[in-house]
Amino acid sequence: MAILVVGSVAFDSIETPHGKRAKILGGAATHFALAASYFTDVRVIAVVGEDFLPEHEAVFAKRGIDTKGIERASGLTFHWTGAYAGTLAEAETLGTDLNVFERFEPKIPEAYKDSEYLFLANIDPVLQARVRSHMPKVRMVCGDTMNYWIKDHAANLAKVLRELDVLLINDGEARMLSGETNAVKAAEKVLAMGPKSLVVKHGEYGATVFFGEQAFVSAKKARPFRAPALPLAEVVDPTGAGDSFAGGFYGYLASQPELTPEVFRRAMFYGGVMGSFAVERFGTERLQAVTRAEIDARFELFREISHLDFAAV
Amino acid sequence: MAILVVGSVAFDSIETPHGKRAKILGGAATHFALAASYFTDVRVIAVVGEDFLPEHEAVFAKRGIDTKGIERASGLTFHWTGAYAGTLAEAETLGTDLNVFERFEPKIPEAYKDSEYLFLANIDPVLQARVRSHMPKVRMVCGDTMNYWIKDHAANLAKVLRELDVLLINDGEARMLSGETNAVKAAEKVLAMGPKSLVVKHGEYGATVFFGEQAFVSAKKARPFRAPALPLAEVVDPTGAGDSFAGGFYGYLASQPELTPEVFRRAMFYGGVMGSFAVERFGTERLQAVTRAEIDARFELFREISHLDFAAV
Numbered sequence: 009m010a011i012l013v014v015g016s017v018a019f020d021s022i023e024t025p026h027g028k029r030a031k032i033l034g035g036a037a038t039h040f041a042l043a044a045s046y047f048t049d050v051r052v053i054a055v056v057g058e059d060f061l062p063e064h065e066a067v068f069a070k071r072g073i074d075t076k077g078i079e080r081a082s083g084l085t086f087h088w089t090g091a092y093a094g095t096l097a098e099a100e101t102l103g104t105d106l107n108v109f110e111r112f113e114p115k116i117p118e119a120y121k122d123s124e125y126l127f128l129a130n131i132d133p134v135l136q137a138r139v140r141s142h143m144p145k146v147r148m149v150c151g152d153t154m155n156y157w158i159k160d161h162a163a164n165l166a167k168v169l170r171e172l173d174v175l176l177i178n179d180g181e182a183r184m185l186s187g188e189t190n191a192v193k194a195a196e197k198v199l200a201m202g203p204k205s206l207v208v209k210h211g212e213y214g215a216t217v218f219f220g221e222q223a224f225v226s227a228k229k230a231r232p233f234r235a236p237a238l239p240l241a242e243v244v245d246p247t248g249a250g251d252s253f254a255g256g257f258y259g260y261l262a263s264q265p266e267l268t269p270e271v272f273r274r275a276m277f278y279g280g281v282m283g284s285f286a287v288e289r290f291g292t293e294r295l296q297a298v299t300r301a302e303i304d305a306r307f308e309l310f311r312e313i314s315h316l317d318f319a320a321v
Numbered sequence: 322m323a324i325l326v327v328g329s330v331a332f333d334s335i336e337t338p339h340g341k342r343a344k345i346l347g348g349a350a351t352h353f354a355l356a357a358s359y360f361t362d363v364r365v366i367a368v369v370g371e372d373f374l375p376e377h378e379a380v381f382a383k384r385g386i387d388t389k390g391i392e393r394a395s396g397l398t399f400h401w402t403g404a405y406a407g408t409l410a411e412a413e414t415l416g417t418d419l420n421v422f423e424r425f426e427p428k429i430p431e432a433y434k435d436s437e438y439l440f441l442a443n444i445d446p447v448l449q450a451r452v453r454s455h456m457p458k459v460r461m462v463c464g465d466t467m468n469y470w471i472k473d474h475a476a477n478l479a480k481v482l483r484e485l486d487v488l489l490i491n492d493g494e495a496r497m498l499s500g501e502t503n504a505v506k507a508a509e510k511v512l513a514m515g516p517k518s519l520v521v522k523h524g525e526y527g528a529t530v531f532f533g534e535q536a537f538v539s540a541k542k543a544r545p546f547r548a549p550a551l552p553l554a555e556v557v558d559p560t561g562a563g564d565s566f567a568g569g570f571y572g573y574l575a576s577q578p579e580l581t582p583e584v585f586r587r588a589m590f591y592g593g594v595m596g597s598f599a600v601e602r603f604g605t606e607r608l609q610a611v612t613r614a615e616i617d618a619r620f621e622l623f624r625e626i627s628h629l630d631f632a633a634v
Contacts, residue, residue, distance in 0.1 A: 095502045189408045191525065192554035212504065213526035216552060234627050236547040239529060241505035273629050314547050314627055316586050 009147070010049040010122070011262050013037050014114050014139045015129025015251075017054040017078060018086040020291060021103075024096065026244045032291040033064050035086065036129035036152065039248035042295040043255025043282040044127075045071040046303055047263040051120050053077035053139070057085040057108045067296055076117045081108040096246050097211055114139050125262040128172075129251065130154050133164040140171050148267070150174040150258050151203075152250075158185050170202035173223075176254050178209045191216070195232075207257065207276070209250055212237050217276055219269075230269045235276035236314045238284040238306070245290045249283045252295060256282025256303075281306045322460070323362040323435070324575050326350050327427050327452050328442025328564075330367040330391060331399040333604060334416075337409065339557045345604040346377050348399065349442035349465065352561035355608040356568025356595040357440075358384040359616055360576040364433050366390035366452070370398040370421045380609055389430045394421040409559050410524055427452050438575040441485075442564065443467045446477040453484050461580070463487040463571050464516075465563075471498050483515035486536075489567050491522045504529070508545075520570065520589070522563055525550050530589055532582075543582045548589035549627045551597040551619070558603045562596045565608060569595025569616075594619045 018035030022028065041050045051074040056064075060080065068075045089103035114135055126143050128136040128151035136151060151172045157165050158181060169175060175198065183189055186197035191208065195218035198206050205223045209215045214237040219230045257279030264271045281303055288294045331348030335341060354363045364387040369377075373393065381388045402416035427448055439456050441449040441464035449464060456462075464485045470478050471494060482488060488511065496502055499510035504521065508531035511519050518536045522528045527550040532543045570592030577584045594616055601607045 095496075183408075190554060190556065192552045195552075196554075210526055213523055214547070218552075231622075232552050232626055234527070234549040234552070236549075236627075239505045239508075239531075239545050239547070241503060241509075243503065270629070277629065309544075311629065313545055314549075316583070316590065316624065316628070 009124040009262050010051060011044055011125040011127055011258060012051045012053065012077075012116075012120050012123035012143065012146075013040050013044070013127040013129060014053040014135070015040065015127075015131055016086055016109060017052070017056050017060070018088055018109070019059070020247055021087070021089040022245055022247055022290065023091040024245050025093065026242070027290070029290045031087065033067055034088065034247060034291055036248075036251045038067075038292060039251035039286060039295065040127060040129055040255040040258075041068065041073045042071055042292055043252040043286070044259030044262070045073050045255075046282075046298070046300055047256070047259030047278070048125075050074065050259070051077060051123055053114045053116060053120070055079045055081050055108050055112045057081055057083045060085050067292060070296070074120075077115070077120055079115065081111075083108045085109075090247070092246060096243050099247065116142050124148070125258065126150070127254065127258055128152065128168065129254075130157075133157050133161055133168045136168045137164070137171070140168070148173045148261070150176060150254070152176050152254060153181065155181060155184055166201065172203040174205050174207060174258075175203035176207045176209070176250075176257070178211070178250065182206070182208050192218075205272075207279075209253060210237070212239075214280060215253065215276060217272065224267065224269060227269060230272075233273050233276060235273075235280050236310060237280050238310065238313065240284060240287065243287045246287050247291065249287050252286035253279040253283035256280070277307055277310050278303075280310055322437040322575050323364060324357055324438040324440055324571060325364045325366065325390075325429075325433050325436035325456065325459075326353050326357070326440040326442060327366040327448070328353065328440075328444055329399055329422060330365070330369050330373070331401055331422070332372070333560055334400070334402040335558055335560055335603065336404040337558050338406065339555070340603070342603045344400065346380055347401065347561060347604055349561075349564045351380075351605060352564035352599060352608065353440060353442055353568040353571075354381065354386045355384055355605055356565040356599070357572030357575070358386050358568075359595075359611070359613055360569070360572030360591070361438075363387065363572070364390060364436055366427045366429060366433070368392045368394050368421050368425045370394055370396045373398050380605060383609070387433075390428070390433055392428065394424075396421045398422075403560070405559060409556050412560065429455050437461070438571065439463070440567065440571055441465065441481065442567075443470075446470050446474055446481045449481045450477070450484070453481070461486045461574070463489060463567070465489050465567060466494065468494060468497055479514065482511075485516040487518050487520060487571075488516035489520045489522070489563075489570070491524070491563065495519070495521050505531075518585075520592075522566060523550070525552075527593060528566065528589060530585065537580065537582060540582055543585075546586050546589060548586075548593050549623060550593050551623065551626065553597060553600065556600045559600050560604065562600050565599035566592040566596035569593070590620055590623050591616070593623055
């Protein structure tokens with residue numbers, strides 16, 4: 009079933025210990041859409057500027073991603089500049105030129121209205137709520153956010169949280185949102201804010217999902233689940249790893265007829281798989297070129313490195 | 322088969338957000354021995370002072386741990402004072418009174434000479450090497466170390482590393498020992514220093530084992546394996562979590578007839594299980610009272626929270 013994603017399509021200028029790139033295609037919606045496109049149909053709502061060229065458009069088209077909802081505005085595309093050092097765990101933002109993104113007003117094309125899965129990437133919660141309200145019949149809503157909205161737009165964010173089936177954030181964001189340092193207490197507080205489930209990403213250590221009482225129609229409350237991340241010898245560029253996780257995770261969910269705890273677990277693994285591919289090259293390079301066979305082989309590798317009963321040799 | 326552990330038996334004065342305790346029984350060898358005692362016979366070599374009373378001795382005796390090798394010296398027992406705040410990820414050391422531990426000269430009782438498994442807890446690598454050299458027929462050697470020895474006693478530590486079947490350290494120690502920030506590259510460098518396998522502990526995120534070419538007699542090089550940690554709502558006192566992990570891990574290994582990749586994986590889970598119990602109460606309180614049935618139930622819980630094909634409800 010089709011996923012509608014609303015978020016940023018951007019250019020990134022990135023420096024890591026492995027090199028640097030200037031103005032390469034990036035943005036949360038881009039990474040998400042590419043990762044999800046290996047599992048299901050994806051439709052994108054975003055805004056770009058005049059520097060968004062046919063070659064960038066082609067990246068989406070080649071993966072069969074519907075770009076009718078990518079609006080062209082006069083001006084330049086959102087441009088983020090950042091650098092990574094040390095363990096590459098966190099980016100240092102050197103520049104954020106919002107450009108046309110500053111006045112982003114998501115418009116939902118008529119042909120998108122039947123999308124069954126909605127992904128609200130990290131944008132102003134006012135816009136997230138507005139898109140949500142225009143998609144009343146959607147089957148599932150998954151959302152992301154970040155420190156800035158948690159800290160300075162708490163009331164707006166609270167409205168979005170109440171509408172979410174899945175909130176996808178990282179450890180630091182979970183602590184900030186809840187005011188709790190303990191991961192389990194943080195999860196309980198966040199779930200009490202409304203989302204039916206909470207996926208907390210731990211960077212190189214994988215991710216944990218916590219379920220609320222209402223997470224599954226046909227099941228009692230399920231226990232948390234921990235998915236590993238793949239120990240990688242070369243992390244070339246961590247940009248978009250979290251959005252790629254989200255794309256693999258949600259893409260797999262949307263491809264399945266029913267949401268069960270088992271499907272959710274597999275989705276966590278596919279999230280880790282797509283995140284692990286994303287960081288192997290700069291920008292979206294790896295996500296453009298990976299194959300479904302490689303994805304499934306890596307899924308099995310994730311199983312092998314975490315399951316007791318897997319033949320290890 | 323019997324494990325011989327050499328390390329510290331100490332008193333800890335600890336403050337955490339859950340309270341404080343003064344001079345409670347602790348030390349690496351203590352936590353290790355208690356955790357391992359649920360799986361196999363354990364013998365301890367350590368030194369204590371005149372303040373080590375029958376009530377402390379009884380903690381070992383009740384778990385059937387052989388304390389013939391715990392030497393009584395005149396003076397006071399090693400006393401560590403520390404505090405935890407925030408996420409409880411790291412202790413702040415407020416005092417280290419080595420006392421009788423300062424002149425610790427491990428002596429191996431004759432009755433310990435047939436021990437098949439040796440655990441070298443975190444002590445001066447000169448002493449680790451000496452004990453190792455007096456146990457030539459041991460079947461397996463596992464060791465721990467810490468930043469202080471890595472930084473200022475590198476040459477002595479290098480000799481110990483060449484003798485180890487398993488080195489058990491945490492992320493920060495692996496980075497310091499290897500000079501690498503990437504976890505996989507760090508592991509490769511550490512394995513090149515001699516240990517046949519390397520277990521890296523990630524605190525609340527579990528642990529990863531990396532295998533060298535020679536890790537298994539009857540197998541090709543095995544892939545890394547990631548064991549989860551249990552998301553815990555209450556971490557009362559993290560002191561000894563790593564040593565308890567080591568005890569569960571090595572105790573299980575020593576209880577098995579053969580070292581296979583599958584046995585190693587299960588050992589990683591039992592390590593996590595014992596670590597998760599250890600932090601639920603101050604000091605050794607929980608490790609004294611846990612039952613084998615609770616241990617096995619928690620093992621299944623670890624499987625449930627990490628395996629795709631487990632019934633989740």
